[in-house]
Amino acid sequence: MLFEDFGLDKRLMSTVEHLGFAEPTEIQQQAIPVAMTGQDLIASSKTGSGKTLAFILPAMQRLIKNRALSKRDPRVLILTPTRELAKQVFGQLRLFTGGTQFKSVLILGGENFNDQVKVLEKDPHFIVATPGRLADHLTKGHFYLNGLELLILDEADRMLDLGFAKELSLINNKADHRKRQTLMFSATLDHAQVNEFAMQLLNKPKRIAIGAAH
Ligand code: ADP
Ligand code: MG
Secondary structure, three states: OOHHHHOOOHHHHHHHHHHOOOOOOHHHHHHHHHHHOOOOEEEEOOOOOOHHHHHHHHHHHHHHHOOOOOOOOOOEEEEOOOHHHHHHHHHHHHHHHOOOOOOEEEEOOOOOHHHHHHHHHOOOOEEEEOHHHHHHHHHOOOOOOOOOOEEEEOOHHHHHHOOOHHHHHHHHHHOOOOOOEEEEEEOOOOOHHHHHHHHHHOOOOEEEEOOOOO
16 A cells, blocks of 8 residues: 555645655554545554554645635644653654645643744644643633544553543533544553543444554
8 A cells, every 4th residue: 555545635644745654554554544534533553553644644645625614723632741742743743734735733831932923823723732731721712623633642552541531621621522533552452541531432433453462
């Protein structure tokens, strides 16, 4: 299978070509087509297997295809457990949003709160964030998730291990409407709390487990 087979917009394909990847990884091959149908998804594969592009490509494709669907931003929220991971995901996302109309922001714990308020007021299309700080902004009413189309939980197992269950529930409730799509990624699906959360947050999800023992 090739990246061409996904039917991605040609601007996305040119960035993929620029990255020089010969073919999609297994998780990308399985997750991208499912995510592009708009279905909810819970997927696992080991660290280093290419999960970031497995959600960035369908997210970008969705916004390019439905440019005018939502007037209310943000449209895509990507949550990651740590500042370092958020920065890495943001770096990858920027490769794809660069030169497009889509604005993306990074909202991390430990950084200046008021600067983040200003950035959130500019209605970014994409937010990449750690859960604690994002939940803070939501609670204080600095922005809303009423128009959120896509919620992505990267490394859901680690977010839960780090004690972010309360923040994730709050964010989920503030972005709760029927047309939202939710993608959940984890190193393993063998994690009771991940499954419990999947039942709360996802709507009839497709399950993909790469390299699982069963
Ligand atoms: P994970 O989130 O599963 O730990 P990452 O998305 O961080 O994995 O990707 C790990 C590394 O693999 C990154 O350096 C990324 O650029 C690279 N990578 C991603 N997709 C491909 C691909 N299709 N072919 C080769 N390398 C890839
Ligand atoms: Mg990752």
